[in-house]
Amino acid sequence: MLLLSHWISVQAAPAQSLVTQLPGFSSTFPSKHYSGYISIDGNGESGKNLFYYFVSSERSPEKDPVVLWLNGGPGCSSFDGFVYEHGPFNFEAAKSKGNLPTLHINPYSWSKVSNMIYLDSPAGVGLSYSKNTSKYATGDLQTATDTHLFLSKWFEQFPEFLANPFYIAGESYAGVYVPTLALEVVKGIRSGSKPVINFKGYMVGNGVTDEIIDGNALIPFVHGMGLISDSIYEDLQASCKGSYYNAYSMDENDLCFKNMEKVDRAIDGLNVYNILEPCYHFPDAATATVNGSSLPHSFQQLGATERPLPVRTRMFGRAWPFRAPVKAGPVTLWPQLAETRHVACVSDEVASAWLNNVEVRKAIHAESEKVAGPWELCTSRIEYRHNAGSMIPYHKKLTLLGYKALIFSGDHDMCVPFTGSEAWTRSLGYKIVDEWRPWNSDNQVAGYLQAYQNNLTFLTIKGAGHTVPEYKPREALDFYSRWLEGKAI
Structure with missing residues (x-):
């Protein structure tokens, strides 16, 4: 007291x-x-x-x-x-x-x-x-x-x-x-x-x-989950030497960058917020907009949950790069990301x-x-x-x-x-x-x-x-x- x-x-x-x-x-x-x-x-x-x-x-x-x-x-x-x-x-x-x-x-x-x-x-x-x-x-x-x-x-x-x-x-x-x-x-x-x-x-x-650990976490994850092959993973190790994070700023002719593009193709279309869950793809993901332009840090699934009620609908675009690691300086917000990237998006009609x-x-x-x-x-x-x-x-x-x-x-x-x-x-x-x-x-x-x-x-x-x-x-x-x-x- x-x-x-x-x-x-x-x-x-x-x-x-x-x-x-x-x-x-x-x-x-x-x-x-x-x-x-x-x-x-x-x-x-x-x-x-x-x-x-x-x-x-x-x-x-x-x-x-x-x-x-x-x-x-x-x-x-x-x-x-x-x-x-x-x-x-x-x-x-x-x-x-x-x-x-x-x-x-x-x-x-x-x-x-x-x-x-x-x-x-x-x-x-x-x-x-x-x-x-x-x-x-x-x-x-x-x-x-x-x-x-x-x-x-x-x-x-x-x-x-x-x-x-x-x-x-x-x-x-x-x-x-x-x-x-x-x-x-x-x-x-x-x-x-x-x-x-x-x-x-x-x-x-x-x-x-x-910044660095977050940036290097993706490749071990996608390999461990069986989303990329052993050969792609071995190529990445050889060309990026464990520093996958640097691929975000490399020249497109760099071998590490090219191998990261293989990862892009392999995981394109996955639900980046839960790889087990389905995605809805926009007819034209490049030009799609979101109702109310509300883009969250999280986009949850409708299906396998113990909650008995529908929660929210999901709409997803391309999977990578869904968000580069957060660097020092100004942070691009989710609605701004939507204007320039193919990112996951959501319609949160219930909460709104x-x-x-x-x-x-x-x-x-x-x-x-x-x-x-x-x-x-x-x-x-x-x-x-x-x-x-x-x-x-x-x-x-x-x-x-x-x-x-x-x-x-x-x-x-x-x-x-x-x-x-x-x-x-x-x-x-x-x-x-x-x-x-x-x-x-x-x-x-x-x-x-x-x-x-x-x-x-x-x-x-x-x-x-x-x-x-x-x-x-x-x-x-x-x-x-x-x-x-x-x-x-």
Whole structure:
């Protein structure tokens, strides 16, 4: 209770943020929901107004961990996680145009075992906004600073959760968001800033980490999965000498580049976000556009999932290069990629229809389209710079300070392959304390795990793609809850 004493005068869980009903949902909420804006620079609408949706735990909200969830992009809304992955509801598409989706309780929601904050970050993403559009120019370091400030202000409004263990989680480009934010939180704790956040650790799924390791991960993945022949792989090894990453900038007459073109032809047409899942090809992929130009970091499948409802439709173009490794400097956003590359794309009609509905926005205390703009899964209105470098030094610093980390990968994702995550976790040089082995869920092998000293765990999820909780919701809740509770996976 010492953590609470300094903030006891602050109003707990602001009543004006309580969500009392949601269009499309006719039953009783399984726990309390809160949502709204926190202005992080004190300038009202001209400042950065970050939108959050908070789902309290359905088990023991006063004791269960608080987990901040961040989707990637950069530029993609964390409502991706809320609607399509591990939020409290499953969304059933409306049977007729103009009607809202129907919401059902999600049996595999992560709010079964934790308090969840879904944050649209940085400003300009999702429902977060500023009237001063110059504030939409940002990058890794500024986003980490802003999100840390958001957390401080959020805990001031919800001081009853300060004593709860706090974790940061995310996927894809959140492989950058999570460790950079975690280090900012740690700096705040060590400097004695208030409120004191009870930070315990973090988790990253299929996360962008290191320019070179990410860039070299594709070839071992496609060879190991049987997508290219041994002879193509041997030619690549001889001509590229293990540095496949450099092929992105080579002359087209270079032998390594030509061998990489063989890979292009071999994997062209695959669903890059789960190679097991089917693709829809545009009649003319070169000129195709996307409804609302919303292109996400993740494009999940409709079929093999334990969710009983259709989630979203998929449309895919060419497979490679679907996204070159993220280099230092300005980052090309997904809607911008769509204008120049044959990339995978998605129609997120369910989320768009729901979050752009006037009554839904009122219910969740979000500003109207006139103020905050239309909700898009991924936006092109921000300018974003990758300026934090490799995440490996961040992971090393955080784990050596005693914070636990779970690095998990859907093992059939070709966008950020597990081969890269396995390589960089091994590169830290930590002693193996639990050697590569299967882990089980529902008495079946659900993936593989290798644990290292300093509370670092690398884990794969068998058959899952880029967004693990959507492809394998039961298994995801299983490893998530065990890891949070400190139990063996």
